[in-house]
């Protein structure tokens with residue numbers, strides 16, 4: 001595990017200020033019932049795989065994939081506070097996961113992975129050029145035949161669906177008119193009566209398709225989310241959430 005901070009990392013990252021709040025939000029029902037099951041279904045059987053988690057945040061999905069039998073997991077994130085949270089949990093409950101700080105736009109090759117998981121990475125690209133830098137990093141770290149999977153802000157949602165997701169623990173608003181690079185603001189209330197939030201950026205679905213093809217990744221596709229309900233829970237709540245869902249799965253692969 002390297003603790004050296006790469007030269008191209010900013011002194012301060014957005015998530016340094018919201019690391020604890022974001023980590024707590026991983027317990028919201030929509031993450032447990034929709035986000036995680038969609039990701040795990042896309043991942044399939046990970047036993048024996050070398051996995052890169054980019055961006056890893058506090059390591060929630062790094063740990064999940066290690067527990068599901070991945071042979072190795074490396075988590076990389078821009079935020080030192082997020083990486084430190086992930087390392088702290090790793091020290092308490094070792095799963096042989098490595099974490100390092102890095103910028104997905106200029107990471108280069110840090111390994112030779114069977115699977116890259118990218119949960120909420122691509123929605124940080126303001127432009128097609130930034131998205132291309134992220135996609136090139138993914139390709140540079142995949143073995144021939146390796147797979148990319150992830151979760152993203154859903155660029156396919158109708159404008160009418162932005163707004164209040166209070167029943168699910170957040171709001172999601174966007175600048176109008178929507179255009180390449182439009183800001184999407186997520187705001188989450190916290191138990192102490194305050195809020196925290198972060199910005200994503202909208203790029204058209206067609207931009208994603210063009211950029212991933214340009215980066216040399218095949219079969220890029222958005223994959224609709226689904227819900228995996230705890231026994232006895234009413235599914236109607238999730239039908240509403242899943243209709244024009246604010247988040248989406250995604251997948252692509254490197255040629256074998």
Ligand SMILES: C[S@@+](CC[C@H](N)C(=O)[O-])C[C@H]1O[C@@H](n2cnc3c(N)ncnc32)[C@H](O)[C@@H]1O
Nearest residue numbers: 015055056057077078079082103104119120124
């Ligand atoms: C919404 S969080 C998701 C974290 C984790 N994937 C998860 O699902 O819990 C987004 C993360 O992306 C990181 N991030 C944003 N831009 C990045 C970049 N250019 N390179 C690496 N990480 C980045 C942030 O620091 C933050 O931890």
